[in-house]
Amino acid sequence: MPIDIVVMKAVNAENDARAREVRTQLTERGILGLNFMSSPGSGKTSLLEETIKRLTGELRFAVIEGDVFTAMDAERIARHGVEVIQLNTEGSCHLTAHMILEVLPRLNLDGIDILAIENIGNLICPTSYDLGEHRRVACLSTAEGEDKVDKYPKLFSISDINLLTKADLAPHVNFDLDRVAAKLAALNTKAPVITTSVNTGEGLDAWSDWLRQGCREAAAR
Ligand SMILES: Nc1nc2c(ncn2[C@@H]2O[C@H](COP(=O)(O)OP(=O)(O)OP(=O)(O)O)[C@@H](O)[C@H]2O)c(=O)[nH]1
Numbered sequence: 001m002p003i004d005i006v007v008m009k010a011v012n013a014e015n016d017a018r019a020r021e022v023r024t025q026l027t028e029r030g031i032l033g034l035n036f037m038s039s040p041g042s043g044k045t046s047l048l049e050e051t052i053k054r055l056t057g058e059l060r061f062a063v064i065e066g067d068v069f070t071a072m073d074a075e076r077i078a079r080h081g082v083e084v085i086q087l088n089t090e091g092s093c094h095l096t097a098h099m100i101l102e103v104l105p106r107l108n109l110d111g112i113d114i115l116a117i118e119n120i121g122n123l124i125c126p127t128s129y130d131l132g133e134h135r136r137v138a139c140l141s142t143a144e145g146e147d148k149v150d151k152y153p154k155l156f157s158i159s160d161i162n163l164l165t166k167a168d169l170a171p172h173v174n175f176d177l178d179r180v181a182a183k184l185a186a187l188n189t190k191a192p193v194i195t196t197s198v199n200t201g202e203g204l205d206a207w208s209d210w211l212r213q214g215c216r217e218a219a220a221r
């Protein structure tokens with residue numbers, strides 16, 4: 001018997017209005033706003049740490065860390081001498097633009113090139129909430145399995161870049177990087193796909209170039 005599938009979409013006009021406020025504030029300052037989204041443990045904070053280390057002296061970062069509980073990720077970022085705030089949702093599976101608007105005044109954004117927002121680890125809820133970012137960064141780690149692009153397509157189809165993280169683990173977890181990269185490229189023809197590993201440094205030059213280009217565009221707005 002065919003399965004009855006019901007699709008229901010939430011409309012969130014209030015969040016969108018707050019997101020526009022955030023985006024305006026960032027745009028006026030020439031800051032590139034990034035929203036990092038992916039599963040828990042797929043390597044968002046590790047990538048941010050490695051990126052900050054590599055680009056120190058060239059680009060200045062501020063970071064908003066989203067987690068359900070703990071300040072662990074903010075503590076990791078703070079070790080790199082970067083302005084950071086930890087947002088705890090205490091249960092909610094995503095950040096909202098309202099939360100970002102609330103904490104923005106607490107960050108010193110003078111001279112900042114990139115505001116990186118690490119969303120709650122989750123492939124579903126964050127995709128429905130514009131945070132006021134300019135670009136959405138989606139990560140998929142090899143350890144999660146090849147099927148995640150098919151099972152959770154929305155994130156990878158609305159993103160501005162798709163990063164295949166933990167490339168160094170691919171041979172150990174039966175993950176065909178080329179096959180998944182092709183699948184992502186077909187799903188989202190506008191977003192580049194970059195294979196990365198913070199352990200080997202693979203892909204981090206291309207990722208840094210993508211950030212540099214985004215910053216040039218943000219400064220020219
Ligand atoms: N082998 C390998 N391990 C990695 C890589 N990147 C991150 N890891 C490891 O993956 C684990 C999770 O990384 P995090 O950076 O904390 O992941 P996250 O996406 O920020 O996790 P949440 O904030 O909980 O959603 C850590 O033990 C990292 O050391 C990588 O490129 N290769």
Ligand SMILES: [Mg+2]
Nearest residue numbers: 044045073118
């Ligand atoms: Mg993290």
